[in-house]
Amino acid sequence: MSIIKKITHKRLTASMVIATLFTLSACSDNDNDSMDAPEPPPVPTQDYRVTVTNLTANQPMSPIALIRHQADMTAWQTGGAASLPLETLAESGDSSGFADIEGVDALIKGQGILAPGMKESIELKLSPDEVASISVLTMLVNTNDAFAGLNSVSLVDLAINATVTFNSIAYDAGTEANSEAKGTIPGPADGGEGFNATRDDVDRVHAHPGVISADDGLANSVLSASHRFDNPVLTISIKRLR
């Protein structure tokens, strides 16, 4: 699927170049043979910087997944069941499944775990025909299946030097019960299991109710008071650089 998409993109680019050449020769009033015409100047890219900040006390975020996609795609739907790539991300932090979703043009991953209080920027250099929408996803790794991010924001109307900033609440993928039990949480609080295909929770994406922790009365929880969080958990800003 992604191979087909790449070919389509190449074809598009090629046909654009040809169209440009034709236009140039049609407008030109000198006698230069088009075969000798210099290479057309490269189309300037549109550049964006996406900065993600972890606002939590003690919830490292899995490597940021930034997906570039068509405007009609959404990474999740609140109230609806999680897709398999979303379930995988929310339970294990592995975002690679998003690369194969229909409508996704590219998956760009952050450098590594985004620790509490830290921020990371990812820069995009896009040709004009690549400018569409983006989504950002990351797992709160000291949870069963909490995630946060940005769901389908269009880059199309963002002016040069303009910045848009969003706060994200924590969502619950609804695919794994929030047992907080030993062996069920992949983050450093536990080192337990990540993805498990069984869906033993409400099976719909919703606002995360927060973790309870052993300190607040959940007897078998491996989490402590510092793993609790409140909203928002993430700030995401998008700046258009050029």
Next chain:
Amino acid sequence: MNLHHATRLLILGSIMSIPVSAADLEISITNLTHGNHFTPILITAHDDASHLFQSGEMASPALQKMAEGGDIADLAAAAMGNNEIRVENPAMGLLAAGAKTRGIMLDTQTMTHLSIVAMVLPTNDAFIGLDAWEIPTTAGTYTLNLNAYDAGTEANDEIINGGGMPGTPGIPAAPGGDGGTNGTGVMDSSSNTKVHIHPGVLGDTDTAGGMSDLDSRIHRWLNPVARVVVVVK
């Protein structure tokens, strides 16, 4: 088509003197919580001086009745007396966790602000609230996140005992059938008797006793608890 519509509006406007600000709204409301229901929802469109509730103010008796027992009748009657535009109970009963009620149509006529309330159940006196949101005059889709408020009228003892009348302690019911019994009661030492942001429920994991009849694994929430999408046409 657009032209026809605009022309119609112009003609209507010139005949009936409808203000240009009148707008058709299409509203949807999603319950974002893990395991709480919303009781019948009340939506009102009103002028800039009216409120169903206000943070930092005492709850009206009608608001207390809604927040403690889910009964919107008095709030709706007051809104009707004030010539406000109302949509009562659009979900036709309870709106379960994760559920969405959509396609709610509201013609604002001369009204400029929008308010929404519904009780969060099971709780003592929590409600979802939108207080006098100024309706945009630009057509578009607007997404609003709603917080859970505490009416400040009843102690949050977290005991499910059928108490839904104003002034009666306790929680009317747990519609999901997931409440406990025989809780000894949470000591609510809050001194805030005004409408305020709800501190959330505590719950416990003992369905046959413990401090609370709520389940900490099911009934807790963080804000926001509801998402409202308003399409201004």
